Amino acid sequence: MEDLKLLELEIHNVRGVRHVHIFGKQINEIAGANHQGKSSVLESIDMLFCGKKATGDKPLRDGEEDGYIRGKVGSGEEDVVFVATRTFTAKKNELKITSMDGVKRGQDQLDRLINKKTIDPLLLMRAKPEERLEQIRSLIPEETIAELNKLEGEIQVAEDERKDAKKSLAKIGAISKVEKIEEVDVSELMGEMQENEKHNSAQRAIGQSFKDAANIQGNLDQKITELQKQYDEITAKLEAMPSPHPFINLDAIATKIKQAGETNKAAQQYKQYLAQVEEKAKRAQAVNELEEKVRALHDNRKELKDGIELPVDGLVIDAGDLRLGNIPFGELSTSEKMDLCTILSMNLNPALRIIRIQDGSLLDQDSYRRMVNLILERGYQAWIETVGGGHGDALILKAGEVLEGKALEEFFKGLQPQAPETPKALEETEAF
Numbered sequence: 001m002e003d004l005k006l007l008e009l010e011i012h013n014v015r016g017v018r019h020v021h022i023f024g025k026q027i028n029e030i031a032g033a034n035h036q037g038k039s040s041v042l043e044s045i046d047m048l049f050c051g052k053k054a055t056g057d058k059p060l061r062d063g064e065e066d067g068y069i070r071g072k073v074g075s076g077e078e079d080v081v082f083v084a085t086r087t088f089t090a091k092k093n094e095l096k097i098t099s100m101d102g103v104k105r106g107q108d109q110l111d112r113l114i115n116k117k118t119i120d121p122l123l124l125m126r127a128k129p130e131e132r133l134e135q136i137r138s139l140i141p142e143e144t145i146a147e148l149n150k151l152e153g154e155i156q157v158a159e160d161e162r163k164d165a166k167k168s169l170a171k172i173g174a175i176s177k178v179e180k181i182e183e184v185d186v187s188e189l190m191g192e193m194q195e196n197e198k199h200n201s202a203q204r205a206i207g208q209s210f211k212d213a214a215n216i217q218g219n220l221d222q223k224i225t226e227l228q229k230q231y232d233e234i235t236a237k238l239e240a241m242p243s244p245h246p247f248i249n250l251d252a253i254a255t256k257i258k259q260a261g262e263t264n265k266a267a268q269q270y271k272q273y274l275a276q277v278e279e280k281a282k283r284a285q286a287v288n289e290l291e292e293k294v295r296a297l298h299d300n301r302k303e304l305k306d307g308i309e310l311p312v313d314g315l316v317i318d319a320g321d322l323r324l325g326n327i328p329f330g331e332l333s334t335s336e337k338m339d340l341c342t343i344l345s346m347n348l349n350p351a352l353r354i355i356r357i358q359d360g361s362l363l364d365q366d367s368y369r370r371m372v373n374l375i376l377e378r379g380y381q382a383w384i385e386t387v388g389g390g391h392g393d394a395l396i397l398k399a400g401e402v403l404e405g406k407a408l409e410e411f412f413k414g415l416q417p418q419a420p421e422t423p424k425a426l427e428e429t430e431a432f
Contacts, residue, residue, distance in 0.1 A: 003075050004113065004352045005381040006045065013067030014047070014059055014088065015040035018400035027372055028383045029360070030397060031390035032411075037400040038385045042356050044069045045383060046119070048086050049110045049352070052093050059088045061400065073352070074100075084110065113352040120356050121341040121371070122363075129321035129329070136322075136344055140308055147304055155297045162290035169283040178273035184260035189253060196248045206244045213238050311347040312340060338367055342374050353380045360384040365391075389415050 006024045011017045016037035022028065030038045046054045048069045060067050068087045074080035082099045097105040115138060124135060137145060213234055305317040314325040322329040324340065332340070345355055355375055357363075363371065368391060375382045386394065389412055396403040396411055403411050 003379070004073050004081060005075065006071050006352075006354055006383075007074050007076075007080065008070075008072035009041075009044070010068075010070040011041060011044045012069075013061040013064040014044055014069055015061060016400055017041060017044070017397075018061065020395075020397070020400070020402055022395060022402075024381060026376060026381055027393070028381070029386055029390045029394035030383065031386045031388060031394035032397040032403075034387060036397045038387075038397050039358060040400070041397070042358050042383055042385050045071075045354065045356055048084055049114045051107055051111070055086070055088070055093060059093065060090070065090060114354065115348040119345065119349060119354065120358055121338065121345040122357055122359050124345055125337045125341040132322065132329070133317060133320070136310075136348065138348055139310060139344070144304065144308060148301065151297060151301045151304065155294065155301065158290060158294045158297055162287065162294055165283060165287045165290055169280065169287055172276060172280045172283065175273065175276045175280065178266075178270045180270050181263060181266045183264045183267040186257060186260045186264070189257050189260060193250065193253050193257065196250060196253065200247055200250075203244050203247060206242065210238070210241065210244065213241075310344075312343055315340070335367060335370060338363075338371060339374060342371050343378075346375070346378055346380050349380075355380050355382045357382060357384040361387040 005026075008021070008023055010021045012019050016035070017040045018037070020037070020041060022041075030041045032038055047056075047059060048071050066087070066089045068085055070083065070085045072080055072083050074082075080100050082097050082101070082103075082105055085096045085098075087094045087096070095107060095110075097110075099105055115135075124132060127135065140148075216234060217231070217238075302318070308317060310316070310322075312324065316323050319328065322340075324332060324336070329337065329340075342355070346353070349355070357371070360368065372382065389396070396408060398407070398411065
């Protein structure tokens with residue numbers, strides 16, 4: 001059932017209210033001085049409909065042992081649908097609903113009647129962009145929200161991957177170019193070196209043998225007679241031995257091997273350079289692909305958000321907030337923001353058609369009139385808190401009760417500016 005309003009609201013010993021009984025009109029302005037219970041009247045609407053969490057830890061008026069909030073809900077005086085009563089004691093917080101149409105109701109049904117977060121358009125207007133979008137979620141189809149959530153997750157993953165890929169690419173940094181140098185085959189040089197070493201080793205052995213034999217020959221000069229036979233053998237041996245050849249100079253080959261090592265080192269550096277260039281190209285390609293993926297996901301999200309139908313022509317979700325036409329929400333005028341949030345708040349509460357405005361004193365005369373006209377045009381009911389005497393038809397609260405009769409007259413009399421007293425000296429001058 002839709003088009004319901006609060007036909008009566010009775011509050012007793014709740015927060016700043018002693019006792020108030022209000023017969024709901026389309027525009028219900030609650031005015032008076034500060035700290036007289038005005039906010040408590042508006043808060044009692046939340047406390048009645050929005051569950052125990054909305055009542056807070058201390059719903060009772062200071063010094064009182066029991067209290068209640070009672071609301072009569074319907075579409076007209078003759079069409080009451082149900083009466084909801086929330087009763088408080090020091091140990092009790094109970095909700096009772098009496099249905100006039102025979103339908104059994106509980107807190108679950110009340111939760112479906114009223115949007116807990118967006119009943120106040122001024123709060124919606126002053127909310128942070130992410131909070132404002134969260135509050136209007138109920139205007140968006142569930143499948144669209146699911147698709148948006150999926151896209152948000154994919155965007156987050158892709159942006160994280162892109163971030164990691166950029167870090168990986170940055171680690172390589174600038175690569176100094178290395179000229180291409182072919183490696184030298186050192187194995188042939190090493191083989192030649194080994195053969196020459198063998199030759200030199202053999203020549204060393206021959207030279208040493210020849211030297212040893214010559215020494216023996218010199219020592220045996222005095223023993224020639226007894227050692228003639230040995231001398232002849234050794235002479236024969238010496239005659240049979242080949243003469244030693246000159247040593248081969250190894251410096252040239254050693255120089256070639258050293259040069260080959262340096263050449264091969266440069267060739268390895270060139271290989272490493274090619275590997276770095278290839279790796280950098282791969283990482284750059286990965287970054288480019290992720291950039292494209294993130295762009296595509298953002299485009300998909302924008303297309304999806306642009307397709308969301310909101311209750312104001314030209315209103316779309318863009319860049320983490322609302323946008324009206326080509327103008328971001330933050331750049332709209334105050335009156336445009338107020339009109340927009342008032343319409344959104346009404347659309348967010350299609351069943352129990354109540355708008356609660358707790359800081360109505362922040363509205364100037366024109367803004368107040370604009371908001372009231374919007375509410376009247378769309379058939380909603382407003383409960384507005386203001387400071388002072390209100391806008392002509394307000395209920396005035398003092399000490400938690402509605403002022404009536406002489407007390408009300410005295411209140412408005414106190415609001416009228418007093419004529420300044422005429423100084424005595426001036427009176428005497430005027431007499432002359």
